[in-house]
Amino acid sequence: MTDINIIIEEMAIGSADKSAKILTFKGQLDETNVDEKAKEIYALIEQTPKNLYLLFDFENLEYMNSKSIGYLTDWYSKVTEGGGKVVIAKARPNILDILEVVGLTQLVSCFPTLDEAKLALLS
Amino acid sequence: METNNGMPDGSPKGLTQENIPKNDQVIEITITLPTQAYFLSGIRDFTLNLIKNTSDFSEQWAYRFQSIVDELCNNAIEHGSRGGDLISIVFQNAPSEYIQILVSDHGSGNTHMKAEEINKIVNERREQNILNGLIRGRGLPKIVSEWTDELEFMNNPDGGITVRVRKYLNDPKFQKEIGGGLENPSHIVLN
Numbered sequence: 001m002t003d004i005n006i007i008i009e010e011m012a013i014g015s016a017d018k019s020a021k022i023l024t025f026k027g028q029l030d031e032t033n034v035d036e037k038a039k040e041i042y043a044l045i046e047q048t049p050k051n052l053y054l055l056f057d058f059e060n061l062e063y064m065n066s067k068s069i070g071y072l073t074d075w076y077s078k079v080t081e082g083g084g085k086v087v088i089a090k091a092r093p094n095i096l097d098i099l100e101v102v103g104l105t106q107l108v109s110c111f112p113t114l115d116e117a118k119l120a121l122l123s
Numbered sequence: 124m125e126t127n128n129g130m131p132d133g134s135p136k137g138l139t140q141e142n143i144p145k146n147d148q149v150i151e152i153t154i155t156l157p158t159q160a161y162f163l164s165g166i167r168d169f170t171l172n173l174i175k176n177t178s179d180f181s182e183q184w185a186y187r188f189q190s191i192v193d194e195l196c197n198n199a200i201e202h203g204s205r206g207g208d209l210i211s212i213v214f215q216n217a218p219s220e221y222i223q224i225l226v227s228d229h230g231s232g233n234t235h236m237k238a239e240e241i242n243k244i245v246n247e248r249r250e251q252n253i254l255n256g257l258i259r260g261r262g263l264p265k266i267v268s269e270w271t272d273e274l275e276f277m278n279n280p281d282g283g284i285t286v287r288v289r290k291y292l293n294d295p296k297f298q299k300e301i302g303g304g305l306e307n308p309s310h311i312v313l314n
Contacts, residue, residue, distance in 0.1 A: 001161070002164045028164065030160065030163060030164065030167075030193065031160035031163065031197050031200075031201075032160045032161055032163075032164075063167065063189070063190075063193075065190070065193055065194065065197065065262070066190075066194055066259070066260075066261040066262035066265070066266055067197075067258060067259060067262075069261060070257060070258035070259055070260070070261060071258055073253055073254065074256075074258060077254060077256075093183065093186075094183070094186035094187075094189075094190075097183065097186065097187065098190055098266065101265060101266055101269050101270065102253060102261050102265045102266065103253040103265070104253060106253070107253065107254070
């Protein structure tokens with residue numbers, strides 16, 4: 001299995017009716033690991049079906065395949081249906097390129113820094 | 124240190140200045156791969172380095188080819204093959220002209236399709252909205268199709284499929300308008 005590590009951390013936002021989390025990816029998302037890792041994100045979304053705010057930190061994400069983009073699109077749909085929001089921060093040029101070619105950057109805003117992404121997520 | 128054939132000491136036997144492919148020759152590399160996705164990270168690394176080091180395509184395109192090859196191989200493994208089978212990948216590099224890649228399976232997979240069926244599905248999905256509710260189905264129509272100039276599906280005599288893709292380095296026929304200018308695969312810049 002290709003190496004991928006996802007760390008999920010709570011973001012302090014001072015609001016009782018919202019939950020915000022940073023998901024930090026390190027490694028490559030491909031056919032060997034994406035189904036297994038996707039379960040963790042679905043579990044997170046199921047725990048907080050309403051007002052969930054997710055920031056995906058892709059600084060150390062080296063590769064993602066089309067299936068992982070499919071999951072990302074599905075997470076976006078589920079989170080926004082529940083009144084939440086999804087943003088991406090610090091994606092590498094090759095990751096931005098593939099997100100752009102499939103049209104995902106039209107749905108999910110991408111930011112070059114964590115601060116900008118946090119600001120956009122909670123605004 | 125050089126040997127008497129003009130090559131550095133330690134070079135593979137038989138390799139001489141004369142038989143290194145010249146710029147106008149097509150370099151062909153064939154890899155046969157067991158049908159396990161486990162091996163694809165190595166193929167991605169190989170593809171990235173091959174394009175970076177032996178072609179005039181930019182680094183951005185090296186990463187794009189990495190995705191193209193990964194998607195083609197995944198499809199060949201998932202749909203065209205059963206466990207224990209083999210797929211083959213052929214890289215053809217005409218350094219100043221194009222990169223062509225062919226991925227073949229034996230058609231032994233449970234969800235195997237004919238070339239005509241795949242072509243139809245790819246054409247239908249090209250225009251689909253990203254929010255189509257599907258996890259799969261973006262590889263060929265959205266990534267491979269968008270990043271190549273030629274995409275062809277062929278039925279093999281053994282029942283399998285060969286997918287052929289080609290990207291030209293500088294063919295005006297295939298140049299696209301990007302950011303107000305024409306795309307140049309050797310110097311492309313993200314917006």
